[in-house]
Amino acid sequence: MRAFHRYVHRFLFTITSAAVILFLAFGLFLFYDRSTRINSDTLRDELGFINVLIRSVHDHARLGNRESLEAMNKAAEEARRALPPRFFDSGTETFLHQLADSPSEEELRAAVTELGGIARRISASYYENREQSRLVFIGFGLSMMVLVGILLALALRFHLEHTRYVGRGAKLLESLERILNFESENIDFSPRWLEEEELLRQVEGIAAAHRSNRELAEHRVYGTLEAFIPRMREILSHSVPCDRLAVAFVDTAGHVIAESASSVLPVTHLEPGFIEELKDTSLGSILTSRKTRIINDLPRHYEEIHQSESTKLILEEGIRASITVPIEIQEIMAETTRAFVSLMERKDNETSLHIIRMSRYSYILARELAKSDSSITPMMLREILWFAPLHDIGKIGIPDRVLQKNGPLDGRERSLIEDHVNIGLSVIHSMNSGVNRIIDLELLNTAENIIASHHERFDGTGYPRGLAGKDIPVSGRIVALADVFDALTSKRPYKEAFSIDKSMGIIEAGLGSHFDPDVYAAFLKALPEIRLVYDRYKEI
Ligand SMILES: [Fe+2]
Ligand SMILES: [Fe+2]
Incomplete structure (x- = not known):
């Protein structure tokens, strides 16, 4: 040419x-x-x-x-x-x-x-x-x-x-070629004519798009969402104006859970952990069609097409247009959790609703605590939500006759039951090492903490390690309270369901001995939300 x-x-x-x-x-x-x-x-x-x-x-x-x-x-x-x-x-x-x-x-x-x-x-x-x-x-x-x-x-x-x-x-084209071949990073060219300026702009555009693609390609695929999302937004903003990038998960119970987000805006209203029923959002059609959705006029979409809480929050942040991309992830943990829950439904008296409730309670408590405890990261929040259902995974190794026994347990039976913690740990260790072989990440640390310490007591009289106070991982202290609270408010073969007030009384009696008072303080603060979960996932 x-x-x-x-x-x-x-x-x-x-x-x-x-x-x-x-x-x-x-x-x-x-x-x-x-x-x-x-x-x-x-x-x-x-x-x-x-x-x-x-x-x-x-x-x-x-x-x-x-x-x-x-x-x-x-x-x-x-x-x-x-x-x-x-x-x-x-x-x-x-x-x-x-x-x-x-x-x-x-x-x-x-x-x-x-x-x-x-x-x-x-x-x-x-x-x-x-x-x-x-x-x-x-x-x-x-x-x-x-x-x-x-x-x-x-x-x-x-x-x-x-x-x-x-x-x-x-x-100029030669230097572009070098950039495209990864041989150089910069375009060393000072334009003299208007045509050259235009040509340079176009070449720089191509080079920038290429750099973005290259950064995307070179970026570690495996890593935490918290690290990945901001970097991804940065890379994307080279080619698309992007003020906010966020990930939401759709869980097996039909909820959309807002996950890690990266935003350049001064305020964040839609925070990680925000939960909305899938049916109340307009995301369902995206999941069915598996097509990317672009909304150019978000305020109009909200006013005239679909009103959802999440859209309202995003609008309040100042976002005016959005692109939503459905991503299907073969989530090992979600599959495992689902399999575990159905197994436990048959093996123990725990129901899938117990699992949903106690993991939501745990998540709400953790989020409340995170407001004053920076060691509880958004990643840990997500992991608590994901992995709290696994707290009793070790019960798969306990004989049914012990697990399903009505009546008092003798000392041997009790120690057999208590062994579910160690069995659970060995399960999670083998999973963790399996995962490590693939992704080189301590992905299941929180899961391990939850399984290991959900029977520890605040005064050190719990099992299996007899840890006390803040030596017990915070995820364990949270799950312990959430698990017991749900057991108290649920009907079990050996007892009726206690009211929320009665259950709270029992827990209050165990503050400092069984439960962490700080976790209970968070519980009180988040009580309205706890009640919402309680009402929504009641056993019928
Ligand atoms: Fe347990
Ligand atoms: Fe439980």
């Missing part, structure tokens, strides 16, 4: 130069031709008058009659009228008047001599004019040549600049 442009340019350059030269040469010819022709025409006419006058003088001298006198005077009158006065001197003027009367032979001879003088003057004037025309012609010709020279020089300069422009453009 570039070669083609070069040929077109050269062709146009040659044609234009040739046309200009031909045009000027033709003009010059016309000018010369015309100026000389005017001179010779005038000469012919002027000499014609003189010729007629001389002939009439001769005729009159020979004939001497009235007709020849009139013809001579008529010719004299015409000559006087037609010839420029510069050819006459004062003598000539007088002599022409004298011709009107009957002139003597001598006077006629003098008139002829005088007319010969006029003819000589006319002829001299003609040559003078011709000389002037030639000078003008040479002058004009020279200036035309100078003009053509200037035009050629300009055209040549333009030609060279164009060639250099093409060369510089090629260099």
Whole structure:
């Protein structure tokens, strides 16, 4: 394509130069031709008058009659009228008047001599004019040549600049090629012409898009969402204006849970942990269609199409347009949890609703505590929500006759039950090492803490390690309270469901001995939300 442009340019350059030269040469010819022709025409006419006058003088001298006198005077009158006065001197003027009367032979001879003088003057004037025309012609010709020279020089300069422009453009493209081949990072090019500026802008655009793609490709796929999301937003913002990037998960019970978010906006209203029923959002159709949704006018979408709490919160943050992309993740943990819950439903008296409630309670407590405890990160919040359901995973290794026994347990049976913690730990360890082989990450630390310490007591009398106070991981202290609270408020084969108030009384009695008072304080603060979960996931 570039070669083609070069040929077109050269062709146009040659044609234009040739046309200009031909045009000027033709003009010059016309000018010369015309100026000389005017001179010779005038000469012919002027000499014609003189010729007629001389002939009439001769005729009159020979004939001497009235007709020849009139013809001579008529010719004299015409000559006087037609010839420029510069050819006459004062003598000539007088002599022409004298011709009107009957002139003597001598006077006629003098008139002829005088007319010969006029003819000589006319002829001299003609040559003078011709000389002037030639000078003008040479002058004009020279200036035309100078003009053509200037035009050629300009055209040549333009030609060279164009060639250099093409060369510089090629260099720019070369540096783009280097960037695309990962050989360089920068475009070292300072534009001189507007076209180059435009070309540079386009090349920089391509390079930026390429850098984004490259950064995306090189970014570690495995990592925590908390680390990944802000980086991803940064990379995306190279090519798309992106003020907020967030991930929400849809759980097995049909909830949308807002997860890690990265935002450049000063306030965040839709925070990680925000839960909304999938059916109340407009995300369901995206999940079904598996198509990306773009909303260009979010306020209008909210007013006219669909009102959801999450959209309202995002609008309050200042977001005005959104792109939503459905991502299907084969979530090992979600699958495992689901399998575990159905297993436990058959094996123990725990129901899937117990699992949902106690994990939500745990999550609410953790979120409340996180307000004053920065060690509870959003990642830990998510892990508590995900992994709290696994707290009793070790019960799969406990014989049914012990697990399902109605009535008091003897010491051996009790220690068998207590062993569910160690069994659970070995399950999670083997899972953790399996996961580690793939992703090199301590993904299940929180799960491990929850399983290991949900039977520890705040005064150190719990099992299996007898940890006390804040030595018990916070996730364990949270799950312990949430698990017991749900057991108290639920119906079990050996007891009725206690009211919330009664259950809270029992827990209060165990503060400092069984439960962490700080966790209970968080419980009190979050009580309205706890009640919402309690009401929503009641056993029917
Ligand atoms: Fe347990
Ligand atoms: Fe439990």
